[in-house]
Amino acid sequence: MSTRTITRILPAQATQDGAGVRLLRALGYQPQVRMDPFLMLDAFSSDNPDDYIAGFPPHPHRGFETITYIVDGHMRHRDHLGNEGDLKAGGVQWMTAGRGIIHEEMPQQENGLLRGFQIWLNLPAAEKMQPAHYRDIPAAEIRTAELPEGGFIKLIAGTIPWATCPLKGPGQGARPSATQPLIADICVMAGQSVEIPVPATHQVLLYVFEGQFDAGSQVAPAGHSVWFGPQGEVVRIAPPAGAADGVRVLLLAGKPLNEPITQYGPFVMNTTGEIEQALRDYRDGVLADPAVSA
Structure with missing residues (x-):
């Protein structure tokens, strides 16, 4: 099978969100830095409680899904x-x-390491006004495949159809998703590599959060996203040749919606009129009223 080629490597941008949580934003810091169907990818990692203790107080959302994955904390x-x-x-x-x-x-927690990710996954226009839905997925439900020398694949969503180790992630929203997301936490040890099958319909990137990623003629360090082109059946993941340490990445792949995106803060719709309606509904206290239609 052919390997997808790397098209660009981008550093995540330091920012704050919520009540002052310090994080790195790998997707969504500019409208052109999105990868349909993914709108945003935030990575947070700190053992300094001043960086995270204020958290994310009450705030609204409309028009998409959020996937929060806690690595530590x-x-x-x-x-x-x-x-x-x-x-x-x-x-x-x-x-x-x-x-x-x-x-x-x-x-x-009041001290110690808090590390994880939040992903914003777009919804198609026909599903943006569906009833809200919430699901907790504890660590015990995340299926894991062991890789050589202590590496692993933790599959959060989607399927990796290996004959020797078929994996199917538990993650999904209220109904089967039009975006068919594949989300995985993958650790590959020094001297090893793994090839992850990805559907031809999907766009793919990975975010490096431990070690360094072998990007061919380049090396992608932690805190960088690696974007792949549309041709090829697999994504190869490995640390650089000769590296003493392995690499750990968050892999995101999804089927593009190819729909217009209009965003205003925590609302993501298709038109300006729909955003204006969302703002009115939030102001009037009927954001989640079943009778509301945008």
Whole structure:
């Protein structure tokens, strides 16, 4: 099978969100730095509580899904629909904002390392106004394949159809997704490599968060995203030849929606009129009212 070629390597941008949480934004810091169907990718990692303790107080969303993956640490989700989620190391929360939800994500620790990701996954126009949905996926439900020398693949969403080790991730929103996401935490040790099959329909990138990634004539260090072209059946993941340490990446692949995107902060719709409606609904306290239509 042919390997997808790398088209660009981009550094994530340091920023703050929520009530001052320090993070690196790999997707979404500019409108042109999105990879349809993924709107945003944030990575947070700090053992300094000043960087994360204020968390993400109540805020609204409409029109997309959020996937939060905690690598280390402990956070809690609450929303206005009464959902509560206890998000611990290795766990995932999958929230379909749909027509609207107001939620908070707050650290449940006063010290120590808090590390993880939040992904914004777009919804097609026909599904943006569906009822909101929330699901907790504890670490025990994340299927893992062991790789040589201590490497692994933790499959958060999608399928990796290996004959010797078929994996199917538990993650999904309220219904089968038109974007068919493939999301995986992959660690490959020094001297090893792995080839991940990806559908021909999907766009693909990975975010390096430990070690260095072998990008052929280049090396992609931690804190960088690696974008791949559309041709090829597999993505090869390996640390540079001769490296003493392995590499760990978050792999994102999804089927593009090819629809217009209009975003205003936490609302992502298709038209300006729909954004204006979302703002009115939030102002009027009916963001998630079933009778509301954009």
